Amino acid sequence: MEANKIPDIIIGRLPIYLRALQRMADKGMQTTSSQELGERVGISAAQIRKDISQFGEFGKQGTGYRISFLIDKLREIMKIDRIWDVAVVGAGDMGHALARYPGFVNRGFRITMVFDNDPTKVGQQIGEFTVEDTATLVERIKGAGIQVAMLTVPASAAREVTELLVKAGVKAILNYAPISLTVPEGVRVQHIDPATHLQRMTYYL
Amino acid sequence: MEANKIPDIIIGRLPIYLRALQRMADKGMQTTSSQELGERVGISAAQIRKDISQFGEFGKQGTGYRISFLIDKLREIMKIDRIWDVAVVGAGDMGHALARYPGFVNRGFRITMVFDNDPTKVGQQIGEFTVEDTATLVERIKGAGIQVAMLTVPASAAREVTELLVKAGVKAILNYAPISLTVPEGVRVQHIDPATHLQRMTYYL
Numbered sequence: 001m002e003a004n005k006i007p008d009i010i011i012g013r014l015p016i017y018l019r020a021l022q023r024m025a026d027k028g029m030q031t032t033s034s035q036e037l038g039e040r041v042g043i044s045a046a047q048i049r050k051d052i053s054q055f056g057e058f059g060k061q062g063t064g065y066r067i068s069f070l071i072d073k074l075r076e077i078m079k080i081d082r083i084w085d086v087a088v089v090g091a092g093d094m095g096h097a098l099a100r101y102p103g104f105v106n107r108g109f110r111i112t113m114v115f116d117n118d119p120t121k122v123g124q125q126i127g128e129f130t131v132e133d134t135a136t137l138v139e140r141i142k143g144a145g146i147q148v149a150m151l152t153v154p155a156s157a158a159r160e161v162t163e164l165l166v167k168a169g170v171k172a173i174l175n176y177a178p179i180s181l182t183v184p185e186g187v188r189v190q191h192i193d194p195a196t197h198l199q200r201m202t203y204y205l
Numbered sequence: 206m207e208a209n210k211i212p213d214i215i216i217g218r219l220p221i222y223l224r225a226l227q228r229m230a231d232k233g234m235q236t237t238s239s240q241e242l243g244e245r246v247g248i249s250a251a252q253i254r255k256d257i258s259q260f261g262e263f264g265k266q267g268t269g270y271r272i273s274f275l276i277d278k279l280r281e282i283m284k285i286d287r288i289w290d291v292a293v294v295g296a297g298d299m300g301h302a303l304a305r306y307p308g309f310v311n312r313g314f315r316i317t318m319v320f321d322n323d324p325t326k327v328g329q330q331i332g333e334f335t336v337e338d339t340a341t342l343v344e345r346i347k348g349a350g351i352q353v354a355m356l357t358v359p360a361s362a363a364r365e366v367t368e369l370l371v372k373a374g375v376k377a378i379l380n381y382a383p384i385s386l387t388v389p390e391g392v393r394v395q396h397i398d399p400a401t402h403l404q405r406m407t408y409y410l
Binding site: 011012014015016018019020023039040041042077078079080084086093094096097098100101103104107108109147148150155171172174178179180182188190192193194195196197198199200201202203204205 | 216217219220221223224225228244245246247282283284285289291298299301302303305306308309312313314352353355360376377379383384385387393395397398399400401402403404405406407408409410
């Protein structure tokens with residue numbers, strides 16, 4: 001099985017399946033079906049069966065999926081059967097919210113560093129983190145071998161900081177700055193921009 | 206032109222084009238080409254021409270697009286040639302960050318209400334907002350005719366609050382709770398969940 005042969009759109013649905021399965025497991029459920037999972041995530045049962053079958057035979061006709069087994073498999077496929085250290089760059093409101101966000105627990109990520117270039121923020125305490133100077137970012141991230149970062153700086157600073165992150169060896173950037181980022185081959189970016197999400201919906205109003 | 210005939214994937218790219226065009230305009234640029242725009246957003250020039258041509262003839266062969274004209278057209282198409290009032294439900298860290306987020310200005314949205322069901326938060330001041338009791342949500346939102354909401358409550362409360370929002374007449378929900386929401390026909394949901402975005406990238410690491 002060639003990992004890079006699976007369409008990215010399928011990869012994008014796996015975290016949604018995993019999230020729903022984890023909620024089922026938290027409620028003590030043992031097994032589920034593609035129908036039941038589909039109703040919870042708003043995706044057809046046929047699509048779910050097709051997506052999951054790309055990676056192997058994880059369910060049984062008639063008995064469905066064993067939830068804990070499917071969770072383990074999905075975590076393995078998405079490489080979150082380990083914990084990824086994450087750096088946050090930008091200690092503004094959004095950086096604060098992310099640094100204190102409890103939703104990364106058990107989902108494969110742990111924030112370990114928070115950076116800002118504002119001298120009044122450097123040294124500040126955010127929860128368990130001390131804000132570090134962006135000037136030390138490349139050295140610190142490279143030294144720690146961190147490959148995942150979240151970017152919450154203003155749009156005007158985002159490209160410059162992205163270059164630093166790439167230089168530091170970061171391979172996955174979640175960008176909250178309202179600007180498109182282009183990155184070298186081998187580096188991935190995902191964008192979160194509430195205004196673009198809202199605009200995409202107002203079209204239909 | 207039937208609005209609902211345009212594929213949703215194209216609608217999803219329009220806010221990205223608009224964002225880049227607005228940055229160009231801010232820098233004093235007058236015209237652009239699909240090549241130049243494409244480089245900024247990481248989408249091919251051919252794709253951009255094809256997407257934009259779905260809505261009319263907005264560019265000229267050889268001279269490209271007049272930026273201010275294309276911005277006006279895109280704003281009109283996405284119905285953000287007006288300002289949409291937005292309600293935020295959930296006054297935790299993320300609700301705070303959104304209520305104080307300067308990135309909605311000039312992008313078609315204005316937060317006007319913040320709700321929470323926690324008695325210790327109701328009455329609190331967040332920037333210019335006073336947190337209101339979720340118990341009053343349906344009445345308040347219906348009374349104000351608000352159609353757009355952002356949901357930043359815990360996953361365990363998200364479905365219940367969504368029902369309230371739908372009852373209040375909200376037609377577009379941006380959901381920050383880490384759970385899939387199903388809504389009636391005619392209501393749209395977009396999901397923002399940093400962990401799923403990160404998981405989608407770690408697959409490739």
